[in-house]
Amino acid sequence: MRKLDSPDHREPAEQLLRELHNQSILPFDEARALAPALYCDDAIHALELERIFAREWCCVGRAGDFATPGRYLATDIAGEPVLVVGGADGTIRAFSNICRHRGARLLEGTGEARRIVCPYHAWTYDLEGRLKTFTFMRDGFSPDGVCLPEFRTEAWNGWVYVNLDPEAEPLAPRLEPLGRILANYQLASYEPLFRVEEVWPTNWKILIENFTEPYHFFIAHKDTVEPALPTRMTRHEDDGGDGFTLFRQFRAPGVSYEYASDMVVLNDLLSEEERSMYPIINTFPAHVYSVSPERLFWMSLQPLGTDQVRVLWGVDVYPGSIPGGKAGEERVAELRAAFEKINGEDKGIVESIRRNAGSRHAAAGPLSPKERCLWHFQRYLARMLRDPAS
Template sequence: MAALAPSPDTASGIARELQANCERPFEDARAMPPRVYTSEAFLALEQREIFRKEWLCVGRASSLSNPGDYLTAHIDGQPVVVLRDEQGTLRGLSNVCLHRMSVLLEGRGNVRRIVCPYHAWNYALDGTLAGAPMMDRQPGFCKESYHLPSIRCDVWQGWIYVTLNADVPPVATQLDALTQLIEPYGMTDYVETFHEAHVWNTNWKILAENFMESYHLPMLHRATVGPHSRLDEMECPPGQPAFNYHWITKEASLPIGNAHPDNTRLQGHWRRTTALLAIYPTHLVTLTPGYFWYLLLQPRGVGQVEIQFGGGLSPEFINDPQAANYMATLKTLLDEVNAEDRRGVEAVFRGVHAPLAKPGNLSHLERPNYDFARYVAQRTATS
């Protein structure tokens, strides 16, 4: 008896609809179908096939410069902590106590030991159990048998990545082509000067797609960067399996948007070129000759996304006497731009629920969105 076709409302049905949509050539490409953004079942499929299997960026290594410095994140339902141990090594660990399974650490900070807030079981920075109050009265308890499970942790260009997948190739291997593209910038040495966490009411992919294209700049950002955005200056080459990107070469509206006079790494047009990088699935970076800013995304259901938002300066601008003023001006602008983006992506999330919502043709400036859709389709493909 032939197997029944999956319902269009199931994750597999939505995945097939997306795959069919992505089979169009780019010249006739469409936006992703609405249910890709609204279906809880499809998000569960994404969590299983993307978030549990891919490298996920969680922050800058320079933010964990001292022993005991840590940051926290989630991989689907798995709380993770990344910290600098006493030997200066970055470690990824499960952020769940081995006693009654409380989450151990929240946010970012510095600790001498990882202390459970529930019963005070505490762990050394390498994850070994260092103390467990009164447990010596239990004959079956063996402290040496407890060690927080390790999480794979890797660093690329100054960024920390984690994964639950033991078999995925190293980050540098996956991003070798991107390393070659952006090598002149020297992004590893850029210094983070601010970090914030936010939650927006939209689907994670809508926010990712918003970052990937500059077609919306003249309209959505008409009160900020829109008047300085010339669409004819933008190049959107075909993406790669692990990332997409586009370029803008221009005289920047902010002094730090172009290379500092002391910058000897960048030559010619590179001194005026901004790279917008989307590293799948959730690492988004605007890299200019003088500064960078980024978003890291973690879904909270289909309708909310947790955002790690940060940025900083290139080494030459960090050493400039006006560094503080430059960064303050940039942060003010980015806050205004983010407010505009939030209104835009939350409006899109409301719109994709409409009964008459239908995906339209993509612009030639939305090539990154086309490549991202094909990435999601490939990862969620069902037989």
């Protein structure tokens, strides 16, 4: 018997890409799930980093996370160490997180720093990435012109995106249709509530697919999401565009949604329909979020391997939705527990799909009409992964 994930039953990456292309041009009525091998293949993973994550706009959080000068996030995009930091001038910048002396990683995790001090020999940079101070260097050494390489950033509706590719097209034009759909929610005003960073043992595409289909609500989330936001009440009237997928959830009338039970809609711009409508979005490649009139629940993914994905997730709220003092603290804890519970319901399943993808019995089944975003995502993958020379 062949071992699971053994190379002898894997298809070469070129063949997988050809099959992905052929599948992506089928009409939706004939669409099928991704080939399981696409979740396991190391060459596909390497291509995804090179052709998708190193070229696309990757979300690193919200402008509110970097509003105080010196607030930072150290992360990796397509394996490249990146440091995002709020400047004293209010500009959010992204730098290489590699010291210009002998290459140590400058900062880790998140925090606040007035200066960027290398933990190895204390070369010290300002918030604009310029080397300012150092000790024990030879006479005549000048810090002038010693700067951390800078990456492009773009803010959109309160989100902060970083792109490693200096030639990349700007993000805003391709999100224009999404901007129109979301305009009344006033996303830029939503304020950060909490952030979590985790590594999930699954393939990033499985998690994107999971977030962008409501087909599983009625069973996988039967006691949490489904009573108030039932699978049967979801709609897929837009395909998104080149830059995103979208479907709409609607609240079941008269059912109190336990995660928004004591929240009132404060945003007067919203129409009657928007008050009960929760758009679910993936901004390609891997920034998923659910919008409600009261709060924003989001994840940004970076693949670390075929079976590891770093998940930065959080919740933000419309201003005034959370009371002050103790009641507010309790509300935040309750919301966090609620979303951890929903994530927990998904986690076991998306991990099992990755494990099973290595089996010779794994197969790609037909998609439900409730999985339309998956078809759209496949077409995006096929477009991005094809050989630029072909």
